Each structure stands twice: as C-alpha cells, then as structure tokens.
Amino acid sequence: MSGSIFGKMFRISTFGESHGPALGVIIDGCPSNIPITLEDIMKNMDRRKPGNAQIGTTRKEADEVEILSGVFEGKTTGTPIALLIRNTNQRSTDYGKIKDVYRPSHADYTFDQKYGIRDYRGGGRSSGRETAARVAAGSVAKLFLEQLGIQVTAYTRSIGSVVVTDKDFALDEVSQNPVSMPSNTVSTKALELIAKARENKDSIGGTVECIITGLKPGIGETVFDKLDALLAYAVMGIGGVKAFEVGEGIHASTMYGSEYNDGFYMKDGKVTKSTNHSGGILGGMSDGSDILLKAHFKPTPSIAQTQQTITKNLEDTTIEITGRHDPVIVPRAVVVVESMVALTLADLILCDLGANIEHIKKIYQ
Numbered sequence: 001m002s003g004s005i006f007g008k009m010f011r012i013s014t015f016g017e018s019h020g021p022a023l024g025v026i027i028d029g030c031p032s033n034i035p036i037t038l039e040d041i042m043k044n045m046d047r048r049k050p051g052n053a054q055i056g057t058t059r060k061e062a063d064e065v066e067i068l069s070g071v072f073e074g075k076t077t078g079t080p081i082a083l084l085i086r087n088t089n090q091r092s093t094d095y096g097k098i099k100d101v102y103r104p105s106h107a108d109y110t111f112d113q114k115y116g117i118r119d120y121r122g123g124g125r126s127s128g129r130e131t132a133a134r135v136a137a138g139s140v141a142k143l144f145l146e147q148l149g150i151q152v153t154a155y156t157r158s159i160g161s162v163v164v165t166d167k168d169f170a171l172d173e174v175s176q177n178p179v180s181m182p183s184n185t186v187s188t189k190a191l192e193l194i195a196k197a198r199e200n201k202d203s204i205g206g207t208v209e210c211i212i213t214g215l216k217p218g219i220g221e222t223v224f225d226k227l228d229a230l231l232a233y234a235v236m237g238i239g240g241v242k243a244f245e246v247g248e249g250i251h252a253s254t255m256y257g258s259e260y261n262d263g264f265y266m267k268d269g270k271v272t273k274s275t276n277h278s279g280g281i282l283g284g285m286s287d288g289s290d291i292l293l294k295a296h297f298k299p300t301p302s303i304a305q306t307q308q309t310i311t312k313n314l315e316d317t318t319i320e321i322t323g324r325h326d327p328v329i330v331p332r333a334v335v336v337v338e339s340m341v342a343l344t345l346a347d348l349i350l351c352d353l354g355a356n357i358e359h360i361k362k363i364y365q
C-alpha cells in the first residue's frame with residue numbers, strides 16, 4: 001500500500017514524483033453540476049507555487065493543470081476528474097551528491113529501509129512537490145463547499161518567534177505579503193528572520209492557522225471518523241507537520257472547566273456559544289460555530305550547513321545540501337492545509353447524507 005488514496009465518498013488518488021514527468025490526481029465521487037474553470041484551480045496552484053526567491057526554492061514551475069476528464073461545458077459531470085501537472089523544471093544533477101547519503105530529518109533513510117529503493121532526485125514522493133496534486137484536488141473540493149456556503153481560510157500565524165498577535169490581526173492583509181500573514185507589519189519581521197536563517201545556511205519552522213465558516217452542526221462521525229480526528233489525519237499527512245491543534249489545543253490541558261466550557265445561549269432563535277474554546281467541534285461533530293485549527297511545521301530539513309549523517313553503506317559522513325530548497329515551508333503550505341481541510345469536509349458531508357432516514361427520504365423522493 002502506498003497510502004496515496006484519501007477519503008471514502010469524495011475520494012482522491014494522487015500520483016507522481018518530484019523529478020518524474022508529471023504529478024496528478026484522480027477525484028472520484030465529486031457530484032455533478034458544480035461550475036468549475038481552470039482559473040479556479042490555478043488560483044490555488046499559484047499560492048503553492050515555488051519561485052518567490054525571498055522565501056522559497058528558486059525552482060520555477062508553472063504548475064499548469066490539465067483537466068483530462070470529468071468536466072464538460074464548465075461543470076463537473078459526476079464522473080472521475082483527472083488533473084495532470086507536468087514537471088517542467090527538474091534539475092536532478094543537484095541531487096547527485098546526496099545519492100548515497102541520507103539527509104537528516106528528511107525521508108531518505110526511512111524510504112530506503114521500507115522499499116529498498118530510493119528516488120534521490122528531490123525525494124520522490126516525499127518531496128513538497130507532491131502537494132501540488134493535493135492542491136489541485138483541494139480546489140475542486142473548495143468549489144463543492146462554496147456551493148453549500150462553506151469557506152476554508154488559512155494563513156501563517158507564526159514564523160519562528162515572530163507571531164501575529166490578536167491585536168495585529170487583519171485577515172484582509174493575508175494576500176498582501178509574501179508570507180501570507182494576517183499583518184503586513186509582522187510579515188516584514190518574519191521576512192527578516194527568514195533572510196537571517198538563509199544567510200546562516202539554516203531554515204526555520206512556523207504555524208498555519210485555518211478557519212472553517214458556514215459548516216452546519218452534525219458533520220463528522222461519532223467514533224473513529226470524528227471530524228477532529230480526520231482533520232488531524234489529513235493535516236498531519238502533509239510533509240513537515242509535527243503537531244495539530246483544535247480550538248485551545250494544547251492550552252486546554254492547563255485550563256479549568258469553568259474557563260474552558262463554551263456556554264450555550266439562544267440568540268434570534270439560533271443556538272449560540274458565548275466562547276469557542278472547543279474550536280467548533282463537540283463529540284467529533286461540527287457544532288455550527290467556526291472551526292479553528294492550527295498546524296505546526298518543523299524547519300525545512302534540507303539546509304546548507306554541514307551536518308552529521310551516514311551513507312547508504314552505514315558509514316559516518318557529513319552532508320551539505322545545496323539544491324533549491326525552501327528556507328521555510330509554512331507560506332507555501334498555507335494553501336496545502338486549506339486543501340486537505342476542504343477534502344476532509346467534502347468527504348464527511350457526503351458521508352453525512354446517509355446518517356438519518358429523514359434526510360434520505362428527502363433526497364430520494
């Protein structure tokens with residue numbers, strides 16, 4: 001099993017390596033009649049695309065998506081949607097030097113142990129490039145969610161020690177700076193930190209926050225397929241994610257129940273909560289308030305400093321990684337988090353349709 005299939009009802013299967021001819025995804029289970037254009041997909045692809053020399057790898061990829069099937073006259077047809085992204089800027093020579101050496105903190109050693117064969121050119125499937133197919137699929141999931149009035153919005157909350165506080169928070173500024181932070185002022189400090197890390201041949205970590213709005217109560221299953229469990233599964237499956245939080249997250253373990261509990265009250269005939277420490281999920285299901293998530297990314301593993309490692313023949317050696325790498329994963333991963341969240345929601349919404357005979361009667365009749 002290569003673990004490349006995600007979802008039960010809105011199901012995706014991705015393929016392709018960093019330095020192969022192409023990457024892609026097949027989406028099965030997407031309902032028909034959803035309006036879709038290539039621009040809708042490219043809008044998201046452009047946010048993940050490398051090429052911003054300030055913060056990312058200098059590998060320039062157009063990331064043009066080809067829609068091979070499942071779309072006709074600007075609408076989904078209900079049949080499998082196949083999306084292809086050709087690799088156009090591979091430079092395998094960068095990786096010749098590390099062919100027989102394992103990069104610390106990357107997936108080289110474990111891939112070799114598992115398969116006995118390693119695609120050293122950019123890490124094969126473990127490359128950040130693999131996430132292009134997730135973003136293409138996530139774009140379709142987002143269009144599905146938009147039809148239901150559901151929005152998924154992610155942004156960079158912190159890079160290293162530079163954090164956007166609630167005081168500085170301005171969501172409309174996310175698209176105005178290269179690190180996708182909800183504060184242009186704070187983003188300047190983050191860029192300085194990234195520049196410093198790069199100067200020191202180093203990399204840095206950070207966090208991505210995500211808000212889901214417009215989701216009705218009751219989405220998510222009650223035992224193994226809880227909404228928070230599946231969101232964690234989806235987001236932790238992104239390369240470099242080391243922790244995941246919902247609502248107060250790890251802070252909840254330091255709180256009293258009287259502080260944490262979100263009191264219910266009625267407002268204009270609607271169930272409302274006075275606070276949202278639980279992050280919009282109760283008992284594994286959405287509670288109708290905004291869902292708040294956070295993903296913690298480690299620093300990019302590939303750094304140019306001299307590091308201790310071993311060769312394929314288990315001899316001690318050192319390594320300096322000089323290829324084209326992101327000094328920070330987070331800004332490019334913002335749209336990847338959004339995509340994985342959208343895919344999870346699209347799947348669970350379709351799963352939910354069979355939960356109650358009254359819903360089934362309405363749809364069937």
Ligand SMILES: Cc1cc2nc3c(=O)[nH]c(=O)nc-3n(C[C@H](O)[C@H](O)[C@H](O)COP(=O)(O)O)c2cc1C
Binds near residue numbers: 128239240298301333
């Ligand atoms: C969008 C994105 C870009 C990435 N870019 C790089 C990179 O340039 N260099 C690198 O070494 N790792 C990069 N990574 C991280 C590796 O893919 C990841 O660390 C590796 O697969 C090992 O997995 P793990 O960190 O989850 O253990 C990137 C990840 C993402 C999501």
